Amino acid sequence: xxxxxLNNEHELIRQSIREFAEKEIAPLAYQLDRDExxxxxxxxxxxxxxxxxxxxxQEYGGQGLDSLxxxxxxxxxxxxxxxQAGILSVHNSLGIDPIFNLGTxxxxxxxxxxxCSGNQIWAFALTEPNSGSDSRNSITKAEDIxxxxxxxxxxxxxxxxxxxxxxxxxxxxxxxxxxxxxxFSTIIVEKGTKGFSAETIHDKMMWRATNTSQLYFNDCLVPxxxxxxxxxxxxxxxxxxxxxxxxxxxxxxxxxxxxxxxMALNYAKNRKQFGKSISNHQAISFKLADMHMxxxxxxxxxxxxxxxxxxxxxxxxxxxxxxxxSSEIAKEVADEAVQIHGGYxxxxxxxxxxxxxxxxxxxxxxxxxxxxxxxxxxxxxxITK
Amino acid sequence: xxxxxxxxxxxxxxxxxxxxxNSTEFDKSGVQFVxxxxxxxxxxxxxxxxxxxxxxxxxxxxxGSATSDPIIRKALAIGAxxxxxxxxxxxxxxxxxxxxxxxxxxxxxxxxxxGKESIDHNGAxxxxxxxxxxxxxxxxxxxxxxxxxxxxxLTGIVDGGKEEFSASLPVxxxxxxxxxxxxxxxxxxxxxxxxxxxxxLNIVTASGSASSQKIANFDAPTPxxxxxxxxxxxxxxxxxxxxxxxxxx
Ligand SMILES: Cc1cc2nc3c(=O)[nH]c(=O)nc-3n(C[C@H](O)[C@H](O)[C@H](O)COP(=O)(O)OP(=O)(O)OC[C@H]3O[C@@H](n4cnc5c(N)ncnc54)[C@H](O)[C@@H]3O)c2cc1C
Numbered sequence: 001x002x003x004x005x006l007n008n009e010h011e012l013i014r015q016s017i018r019e020f021a022e023k024e025i026a027p028l029a030y031q032l033d034r035d036e037x038x039x040x041x042x043x044x045x046x047x048x049x050x051x052x053x054x055x056x057x058q059e060y061g062g063q064g065l066d067s068l069x070x071x072x073x074x075x076x077x078x079x080x081x082x083x084q085a086g087i088l089s090v091h092n093s094l095g096i097d098p099i100f101n102l103g104t105x106x107x108x109x110x111x112x113x114x115x116c117s118g119n120q121i122w123a124f125a126l127t128e129p130n131s132g133s134d135s136r137n138s139i140t141k142a143e144d145i146x147x148x149x150x151x152x153x154x155x156x157x158x159x160x161x162x163x164x165x166x167x168x169x170x171x172x173x174x175x176x177x178x179x180x181x182x183x184f185s186t187i188i189v190e191k192g193t194k195g196f197s198a199e200t201i202h203d204k205m206m207w208r209a210t211n212t213s214q215l216y217f218n219d220c221l222v223p224x225x226x227x228x229x230x231x232x233x234x235x236x237x238x239x240x241x242x243x244x245x246x247x248x249x250x251x252x253x254x255x256x257x258x259x260x261x262x263m264a265l266n267y268a269k270n271r272k273q274f275g276k277s278i279s280n281h282q283a284i285s286f287k288l289a290d291m292h293m294x295x296x297x298x299x300x301x302x303x304x305x306x307x308x309x310x311x312x313x314x315x316x317x318x319x320x321x322x323x324x325x326s327s328e329i330a331k332e333v334a335d336e337a338v339q340i341h342g343g344y345x346x347x348x349x350x351x352x353x354x355x356x357x358x359x360x361x362x363x364x365x366x367x368x369x370x371x372x373x374x375x376x377x378x379x380x381x382x383i384t385k
Numbered sequence: 386x387x388x389x390x391x392x393x394x395x396x397x398x399x400x401x402x403x404x405x406x407n408s409t410e411f412d413k414s415g416v417q418f419v420x421x422x423x424x425x426x427x428x429x430x431x432x433x434x435x436x437x438x439x440x441x442x443x444x445x446x447x448x449g450s451a452t453s454d455p456i457i458r459k460a461l462a463i464g465a466x467x468x469x470x471x472x473x474x475x476x477x478x479x480x481x482x483x484x485x486x487x488x489x490x491x492x493x494x495x496x497x498x499x500g501k502e503s504i505d506h507n508g509a510x511x512x513x514x515x516x517x518x519x520x521x522x523x524x525x526x527x528x529x530x531x532x533x534x535x536x537x538x539l540t541g542i543v544d545g546g547k548e549e550f551s552a553s554l555p556v557x558x559x560x561x562x563x564x565x566x567x568x569x570x571x572x573x574x575x576x577x578x579x580x581x582x583x584x585x586l587n588i589v590t591a592s593g594s595a596s597s598q599k600i601a602n603f604d605a606p607t608p609x610x611x612x613x614x615x616x617x618x619x620x621x622x623x624x625x626x627x628x629x630x631x632x633x634x
Contacts, residue, residue, distance in 0.1 A: 008455045009578060012462060016573045023572070050575025063575040 005068065005303035013069050017076040020049055021084075029081040032209035033354050036202065039209060040165050042084055047118015051077075051088055056100040060108055061116030067244070068306040071251040075299075078255030079262075082358035083209030085255060087121070089248035090159040090210075095122030098170055098186070098241050102229035107188065111167065120167035125155035125215055126238055132157075133371050135172070135238065140217060142173035142187055147224055149173075149187055151195070151217040161213035162198035166191050169215065172234055184234030188226040195220030206358045243316050245366045246323035247305055253326030253362045254299045257333040260355045261291045264337035271342075278340070287336045294329040302326060317379045324372035327362030334359040386441040386532065386554075388431045389494040391485060391515075392424040392460055393475070394453040395505045408602040411505075420456045423500025427560030429569050430530055431498055432464045438532065442466045444494070448475045448484045454586070461581035462573035468584070473591035476598065478510035483594035485511075486518040494555060496537065501526035501559035512559035522552040525559020 024045055032039055046052065053062030054070040063069075070092065078085035096115050099107060099122070114120040131137035140153025151173060160166055168190040175185040189196055201212045229237050265288055268279035278284045305318035334356045338345035345352050363369045377383050396402070397417040405412040420428070428445065435441040445460045446469040447453055457468045471484045489497065497516075502509035509525070516523030528547070529540030537556050540563075541548040558564075573581075615623045627634045 008458065009582070012455065012459055012573065012578055013575070015459075016462075016578065019572045048574065049572070050578075054575060058576075058579070063579055065575060065579065069575075 003300065003303060005300075005307055010069060010072055013065075014072050014076055017049070017051070017073050018079070020045075021077050021080045025077065025084050026080040029083070029209070029354070030348070030351065032083065034208075034348070036204070036208045038087075038163050038211040040163065043087060043121060043165065044118045046077075046084065046088060047116065052091060052118055053096050053100075053112065053116035054092065056096060056112070056116070060100060061113035062096075062100075066306075066310045067247070068303060068310060071247060071302060071306050074248055074251035075255035075258065078252040079259040081209070082252055082256055082355070082361070083207045085252045086207045086210045086361070087160060089245065089252060090124065091115070091121050093245040093248045094124030094241050095160070095170070097244060098124070098228060098237060099188075101240075102186075102233075102237060104225070106225070107228070114167065120165050121160045121163060122167055123158050123160040123169040123213075123215075124241065125158045125161065125169050126172045127155060127157045129154065129156050133368055136182065136184075136235075138172060138174065138184075140171070140173050142171075142175050142185065144175070144224075145221075148221040149175075149224065149226065151187065151189065151220040151222065153217050155215040157201070158198075158213050158215055159207075159210055161211060161215055162200045163211045166198075166211075170228055171215075171217075172238055175231055175234075178232075183232045184238070185231050186228045186234045186237050187222060188228055189217070189220065189222050193220055193222055206361045239316075242366055243319045244309070246319040246372075247302065247309070247315075249362055249366050250298070250302050250305075250319070250322035250326040253323075253330035253359070254295060254302055256355055256359055256362070257291070257295045257298070257326070257330045260330075260334045260337040260352060260359075261288070261295060263350075263352050263355075264288060264291065264340040267344075268340050284340055287340060291333045291336060294333060298322070298326040298329050317376065320367075320372045320375040320379075323367065324369055324376070327359075328369065330359040330362050386434065386438050386496060387494045388434060388441060388443045388496045388498065389489065390424065390428045390431045390443060390445045390460070390465065391497065391499040391511065392428065392445050392447050392456065393421045393481075393500070393503045393505075394418045394447065394449060394456045395421045395503050398422070398504065402605060404603045404605070408604070409600050411603065418453070418456060420459060421500050421503045421505075423502060423504065423559075423561045424498075425570060426562055426564050427498035427500055427558070428460060428463065428465065429565045429571060430560060431496075432571070433565065433569070434496070434530075434532060435464075444469060446471070446485055446488065448473065448481045448591075450474060457586060458581050459573060461584045461586070462577040463571050464577065466584065468586045469589055470586060471589050471591050473593075476596035478506075478508045479514055479598075480594045480596040482511050482514035482518060484591055485515055487592040487594070488589060489515075489519060495535075496532070496554060497557045498530075499525070499557065499559050501561045509559070512557050516557035519555075519557070521555050521557060522550075523557035523559065524550055524552070525557070526561045527558045528561065528563030530558055530560075530564055 050063050054065045056062030057064050128138045142149040142151045171187050174182050176183040195218045197216045198213045271278045302322045305315050305322050308315040338356050397419050403412045431443045435443050443465045444467050445465045448471045475481050499512040512525040524539040524541045531538045535554050537552050539550040
């Protein structure tokens with residue numbers, strides 16, 4: 001179906017990444033999921049395809065494409081494997097982009113080329129054991145001690161935080177109190193800095209080929225110039241990054257749903273019961289029709305939000321709606337796709353089983369569905385202070 | 386070495402074929418067009434030769450309208466240096482060969498690679514016709530191509546075997562799988578797609594070569610009948626079906 005937001009180049013990007021994902025990611029997805037393994041090899045290959053830093057200029061190792069191109073890339077990767085899409089989304093939206101948007105010339109030159117090539121990856125650490133949705137309740141603090149920041153605290157659920165190729169992390173810290181309000185700043189901490197350690201969280205239900213980790217900071221000293229942006233700007237940076245991150249999660253939802261739908265459609269056409277393909281039973285064909293419709297709606301809304309972003313207009317509310325809607329239809333589509341597979345849908349041999357688990361991340365990561373509804377409620381004037 | 390790769394635009398291999406206008410035209414609506422797979426093998430070979438012979442260039446040429454520009458951009462994104470589109474509908478093989486020959490006479494190349502055939506009409510005429518018009522040798526289908534100075538070493542296919550040729554450049558080669566392998570095919574990366582934006586795509590006015598072919602009408606083959614499975618031990622049923630249902634014995 002022709003989409004008015006797409007040009008020929010977007011179509012070529014989609015075709016190329018689809019081919020890459022099917023040839024190179026799909027054959028490894030089952031095993032990486034089973035063994036709970038992060039693959040530096042696939043990260044490197046995504047780098048060689050030019051998927052990291054897609055929207056930052058070529059002089060920094062990026063590609064200079066629009067954000068819609070990046071969203072298409074995420075969709076196509078998630079169509080075969082959510083884990084790789086998760087790595088891509090976090091590394092780009094929360095790793096590379098904030099360094100490019102706010103970093104000093106020195107910081108950009110120091111980090112971006114290795115991050116864009118896929119030789120190294122980056123993490124973004126906001127969540128703490130006692131502050132998830134309520135991120136302002138975080139307590140990890142950075143004290144100004146002259147030449148250094150002295151950091152103490154811990155972060156949890158951090159994607160890309162503890163792999164063999166992790167270069168560092170953008171860390172949300174409290175740097176003081178102004179008029180009784182916490183002042184937040186983001187600070188770059190490189191892996192290997194004394195006082196910074198990480199531990200991988202195991203036995204996840206979903207995104208099993210991504211690394212999720214706990215980070216600890218114990219009198220960790222980092223040079224003053226490691227601040228990203230200016231002191232006190234941390235909340236703004238976080239919110240802005242998360243708006244883009246939400247578009248990323250939305251794209252993963254659309255891509256995952258597309259993959260699940262295609263599997264279900266294919267299965268339904270080939271599986272015969274009561275003398276005909278089950279796709280000829282109306283109860284099944286209506287499910288597939290609904291799936292197709294929901295995906296098309298979610299995708300069109302997502303492309304509209306990208307259009308706003310690419311045209312330098314506000315897109316926070318659209319990002320919240322996209323994130324909420326795509327992640328919820330991904331759940332519905334994956335669930336019905338399992339139903340259409342019958343018993344086979346519950347066996348790991350069929351990838352739909354992995355899709356069913358992976359979709360569960362999307363209603364929680366980068367702001368839960370409830371938090372998105374709060375954002376939208378406030379926007380339409382329901383919740384007053 | 387200057388290499389020219391001729392690419393045609395064909396329906397994606399999964400396309401369901403149907404006809405319009407009283408079955409005199411192929412129905413293009415909703416059809417995804419791709420680079421003819423045989424041409425893609427040839428293009429990949431051309432890029433390998435370019436890399437092995439520094440200073441070489443790879444141009445792609447297509448006879449067709451602007452609707453084919455996406456596949457031309459893809460060829461550029463894969464690595465061709467520039468592209469030529471002869472701006473006229475491609476009607477038949479001889480017309481296409483004539484149009485390309487007019488361009489090549491004015492802009493000589495050392496090596497011209499086509500596909501052995503397009504996978505839509507499967508005519509397998511363009512490589513031979515083009516070589517004939519240009520008065521140079523051709524090998525098609527070709528499953529091996531090496532360049533040694535000004536000599537091309539070529540492997541062709543004959544029934545039950547292979548043929549080895551050598552010819553002085555320029556030659557026309559009709560590529561297919563074997564000239565490179567499937568695993569050698571290249572997926573455009575983002576850098577290639579960006580670079581393709583600024584590579585030249587020259588639109589050339591057609592010389593107006595006449596086409597000699599007219600389509601009376603198209604017919605789709607009758608669909609295959611459903612297949613019945615008979616248990617290997619049930620000879621009686623097999624004989625019964627062959628005799629009474631299929632009526633072949
Ligand atoms: C695999 C994985 C990867 C992650 N990667 C990262 C990362 O890279 N960086 C990072 O910083 N974080 C990351 N996170 C953390 C993620 O962003 C948080 O899990 C998420 O924001 C929710 O926080 P929480 O888990 O503490 O849940 P809570 O905030 O405790 O929420 C629990 C429940 O209460 C609901 N709730 C909370 N407040 C309200 C309210 N006011 N009104 C109504 N309902 C409410 C929530 O919606 C939810 O249903 C990751 C999480 C996972 C699982």
